[in-house]
Amino acid sequence: MKNAKHFHELYVIKSTVNKTLKQIIIPVVFLVTLNCSNAPQPINYGQEGCRFCKMTIVDKLHAAQIVTKKGKSYTFDATECMVNFLKEFDTSKIKLYLTTNYSNPEELIDATSATFLISKNIPSPMGAFISGFKNKEDAIKTQSEQGGDLYTWNTLLEHLKNSNK
Numbered sequence: 001m002k003n004a005k006h007f008h009e010l011y012v013i014k015s016t017v018n019k020t021l022k023q024i025i026i027p028v029v030f031l032v033t034l035n036c037s038n039a040p041q042p043i044n045y046g047q048e049g050c051r052f053c054k055m056t057i058v059d060k061l062h063a064a065q066i067v068t069k070k071g072k073s074y075t076f077d078a079t080e081c082m083v084n085f086l087k088e089f090d091t092s093k094i095k096l097y098l099t100t101n102y103s104n105p106e107e108l109i110d111a112t113s114a115t116f117l118i119s120k121n122i123p124s125p126m127g128a129f130i131s132g133f134k135n136k137e138d139a140i141k142t143q144s145e146q147g148g149d150l151y152t153w154n155t156l157l158e159h160l161k162n163s164n165k
Contacts, residue, residue: 038095040065040108041073052081053126060105062124062131067096079111080128083160097153099132102142107134112153115139119148130156 064082076082097111133139
């Protein structure tokens with residue numbers, strides 16, 4: 001009888017420990033999975049600093065972000081800071097290159113398919129005057145109003161490489 005009672009006590013303890021572990025492990029796994037998302041992360045304007053120049057990100061028209069294949073995000077106050085950061089980063093680890101849609105502030109768009117306008121009439125935080133657009137029509141319309149030159153992601157990278165911005 002004593003062994004049966006002891007066995008029952010051990011069974012109760014084991015059940016309690018298993019239940020407690022499940023209550024701890026399941027939320028932790030969920031949070032880890034959530035934080036390792038390969039999706040754009042919201043930018044905390046006015047609180048978050050640029051990964052490249054360390055300035056506080058406040059301009060909702062020009063912010064940028066990269067997300068790695070492991071889900072880590074790096075935010076920037078301007079596309080030019082993101083491009084400069086890439087010079088010393090292993091780009092094979094990057095899943096997403098994102099820039100703000102000038103036509104819809106705070107919307108992060110795929111920089112590799114965006115159209116960029118460099119116009120001296122639209123200042124950006126670091127002075128390269130780069131604005132990103134989700135669709136080319138909006139970029140052309142803004143160009144007709146503000147002047148400047150249009151670029152694809154690849155031609156923008158080449159332009160910045162040649163101009164040392």
